[in-house]
Amino acid sequence: MDRRITDGVPGWRGRLGWISPAVPSSISVLDFHSVIPEGVELKICNLGITSHSEKEVDLALAKLEDAARRLAFAGAQFISVEGTPLVSLKGFGFDKEIIGRLREITGVPVTTSLTATVDALKALKLKKLVMASPLTHQFDERVKTFLERSGFEVIHVKSLNITYNRDVHLLPRNRAYMVAKEAFAEAPGAEGIYIPCGAWCPPWCIALIEADLGVPAVHSRQATTWVGLRALGVREPVKGWGRLFEIQ
Numbered sequence: 001m002d003r004r005i006t007d008g009v010p011g012w013r014g015r016l017g018w019i020s021p022a023v024p025s026s027i028s029v030l031d032f033h034s035v036i037p038e039g040v041e042l043k044i045c046n047l048g049i050t051s052h053s054e055k056e057v058d059l060a061l062a063k064l065e066d067a068a069r070r071l072a073f074a075g076a077q078f079i080s081v082e083g084t085p086l087v088s089l090k091g092f093g094f095d096k097e098i099i100g101r102l103r104e105i106t107g108v109p110v111t112t113s114l115t116a117t118v119d120a121l122k123a124l125k126l127k128k129l130v131m132a133s134p135l136t137h138q139f140d141e142r143v144k145t146f147l148e149r150s151g152f153e154v155i156h157v158k159s160l161n162i163t164y165n166r167d168v169h170l171l172p173r174n175r176a177y178m179v180a181k182e183a184f185a186e187a188p189g190a191e192g193i194y195i196p197c198g199a200w201c202p203p204w205c206i207a208l209i210e211a212d213l214g215v216p217a218v219h220s221r222q223a224t225t226w227v228g229l230r231a232l233g234v235r236e237p238v239k240g241w242g243r244l245f246e247i248q
Helices: 026-035 054-061 064-073 084-088 094-106 113-123 137-149 165-169 175-185 203-213 220-232
Strands: 014-022 040-049 078-081 110-112 128-133 153-159 192-195 217-219
Touching: 014 064, 014 220, 026 040, 026 203, 040 054, 040 064, 040 084, 054 084, 064 078, 064 094, 078 094, 078 113, 078 220, 084 094, 084 113, 084 137, 094 110, 094 113, 110 113, 110 220, 113 137, 113 192, 113 217, 113 220, 128 137, 128 175, 137 153, 153 175, 175 192, 175 203, 192 203, 203 217, 217 220
Parallel strands: 014 040, 014 078, 078 110, 128 153, 128 192, 192 217
Antiparallel strands: none
């Protein structure tokens, strides 16, 4: 087993907390540890979403504060609210409401998938974007609006329009790469690619997208991890998860 997981006391360098909207797959945890510096522990609390529907997302939002309390009690030193539908449901600015509420409850730094994405896109100095997404058209439109109100131009959205989280987990591991490549080819002039949804797109997909297309790519989970490691003060270079981690 990788010594990053076995050496020392868990989280001796810092403890990140994920509020996952759906039951996470073990492969997501393995992907995380395949690139993250040793000594960083991951704590996860899930909200039980099974589909990308307003009803399910509303039910999950009602559990958000309790999940944050549980993660803080378990020792998380930074909390990220994963799940683009969760953050985009109530419109632009809702991410800041979530952050303020959870920070007050837990006393630790907090971000959301969309907040971290905006931070990442700004750090990479991107303006014109394409989106490659497994989400439903409805939620993709909300995310597009959120990004545009944050100052970006989303010139094309390619969506798989998947309703159920379990079906996202069943996608081939290279599917995010293929969808991103198609979206980029369909939208000349794009400066970068945004890939929402933490349930797909392993780190090596980001590296290959950037190598083959020649533009930066930002994945929601990559962005929240980038913000989280900075909050923990872990500055060791992360290799294999895209240009974002090369920013000093």
